[in-house]
Amino acid sequence: MIIRNLMRPCIRHSRPLGHFVPITYRSFSVSCLARNTENRKPTLRENIYTLPNLLTTSRIIACPVIGYSILHGQFHVATSLLVYAGLTDLADGYLARRFNMQSVLGTILDPAADKALMTTLTVTLTMKGMIPIPLAALILGRDILLSLSAFYIRYTSLTPPKTLARYWDFSIPSAEVHPTGISKINTALQLLLMGTTTISPVLPLALDVPLTGLQWVVGATTIWSGLSYIFSKDAVRVLSERRPQNKEKP
Incomplete structure (x- = not known):
């Protein structure tokens, strides 16, 4: 009971x-959800808000102002901004090495800033009749092909999921771009040509003959540097998920 x-x-x-x-x-x-979450690899992230990246970004922002100054014949203003671009180019590299502020984004932004400046100068100086059209087409054509290749490499090297938001999230590194030796020389010569052409109207002497010779040299190195990216094995390095970085759980 x-x-x-x-x-x-x-x-x-x-x-x-x-x-x-x-x-x-x-x-x-x-x-099951907890087990699947544990098996997923963490997403690599890095600090992109550094002073070198800020200086590099300021060079990119200055490009439209330089182009506007050239088109309106304000070569003194354009020359001043070119000096600023050169000084910040030296400063961001020094700061990144001295204070260990290197980033994968920096390896992309720095050449992108150079190319933005080069494209701006090439287009505006050609419009002013100070650069031959064939040389401008050669320089711009090479840069367009390299830019398309960079977009393709970014997509193929990005770890899954390959979403649009992750593609444009540059705090998620996927590949490093290392300019070849001849590419660095070509960039320096191109900047020398465009810079000298820009400041030539404010100089008291004529530079027609030296500039013509420099144009031929730049044309040759532009073709050479473009081919170097095709045959070089060290120009692009895809990053591994095991690379030590700041890790954030997805």
């Missing part, structure tokens, strides 16, 4: 067995 009375409340308030099925299923789903 005592045992029967003790069991009676349990029997009266017990639920059918089917009510326990969702609880078991839910517990199993949580455990």
Whole structure:
């Protein structure tokens, strides 16, 4: 009798067995989700808000102002901004090395700033009749091909999921771009040509003959540097997920 009375409340308030099925299923789903989350690799992230990257970005922002100054014949203003671009180019490289502020984004932004400046000078100086059209087409054509290649490399080297938001999130590094030796020389010669052409109207002497010779040299090195990216194995390095960086759980 005592045992029967003790069991009676349990029997009266017990639920059918089917009510326990969702609880078991839910517990199993949580455990599977936790296991899948543990197996997923963490996303590599890095600090992109550094002073070198800020200086490099300021060079990119200055490009439209330089172009506007050239088109309106304000060569003194354009020359001043070119000096600023040169000084910040030296400063951001020094700061990145001296204070260990290198970043994968910096390896992309720095050449991008050079190319933005080069494109601005090439287009505006050609429009002013100070650069031959064939040379401008050669310089711009090479840069367009390299830019398209960079977009393709970014997509193929980005770890899954390959979403649009992750593609444009440059705090997630995927590949490093290392300019070839001849490419660095070509960039320096191009900047020398465009810079000298820009400041030539404010100089007291004529530079027509030296500039013509420099134009031929730049044309040759532009072709050479473009081919170097095709045959070089060290120009692009795809990063591994195991590379030590600041890790953030997805």
